[in-house]
Amino acid sequence: MTTFNKNEEKEKKEIKNEEASLKKLSNNQNIKNEKKKIKSIGFWKLIYHFLDSKDKWMVLFAVFGSFCVGISLPLFALFFGESLSNLNFIGSIDDFVYIFYELLLKFIYVGVSMLVGGILMYFLWSYNGRIIAKRFKEEYFKLLLKQEQGFYDKENPYEYFFKLQNQVKTIENGVNVII
Numbered sequence: 357m358t359t360f361n362k363n364e365e366k367e368k369k370e371i372k373n374e375e376a377s378l379k380k381l382s383n384n385q386n387i388k389n390e391k392k393k394i395k396s397i398g399f400w401k402l403i404y405h406f407l408d409s410k411d412k413w414m415v416l417f418a419v420f421g422s423f424c425v426g427i428s429l430p431l432f433a434l435f436f437g438e439s440l441s442n443l444n445f446i447g448s449i450d451d452f453v454y455i456f457y458e459l460l461l462k463f464i465y466v467g468v469s470m471l472v473g474g475i476l477m478y479f480l481w482s483y484n485g486r487i488i489a490k491r492f493k494e495e496y497f498k499l500l501l502k503q504e505q506g507f508y509d510k511e512n513p514y515e516y517f518f519k520l521q522n523q524v525k526t527i528e529n530g531v532n533v534i535i
Contacts, residue, residue: 406491411484418480424473428466435462489528496520 407415439459446452500516 406488406495407484411487414480415484417476418484421473421476421478421480424469425477428470428473431466432463435459435466485528485530489524492524492527493520496524 404412439455442455442459446455
């Protein structure tokens with residue numbers, strides 16, 4: 357009977373050890389999952405969470421402006437290469453003037469699209485960055501007001517203010533510069 361009891365005790369200890377290791381493992385996984393959840397937020401989720409329908413249209417125009425600026429340089433290179441290849445086939449002065457005016461109009465169109473796109477891009481992304489930062493501050497302030505009074509006795513109240521300012525400045529700069 358003693359060997360049976362010893363084996364039974366060993367099995368109980370092994371089961372307890374396995375249960376404890378499983379709890380530790382699940383706690384570690386929960387901590388890792390919580391860290392992953394807290395880690396970051398997506399760019400588009402951040403933008404669309406704090407914007408209303410008017411601001412979403414502004415984001416659309418800002419993306420269009422970014423597209424215009426981005427496509428301008430490849431178009432410039434394409435038109436410049438086309439003009440160099442057309443110079444080989446010039447037979448008279450009239451052909452040269454026609455090709456020159458055609459090329460001039462293409463460059464003017466590209467320049468105007470780059471100017472308009474740049475203005476749209478810079479102004480609208482800056483504006484949206486400020487709007488997102490303002491609304492983020494408002495939401496954060498509302499959450500801080502919902503805390504119990506004892507919460508501020510335990511924690512340094514200035515710590516949250518500085519964290520808020522740093523996070524808002526990072527978000528505002530990120531939205532302004534990202535595209």
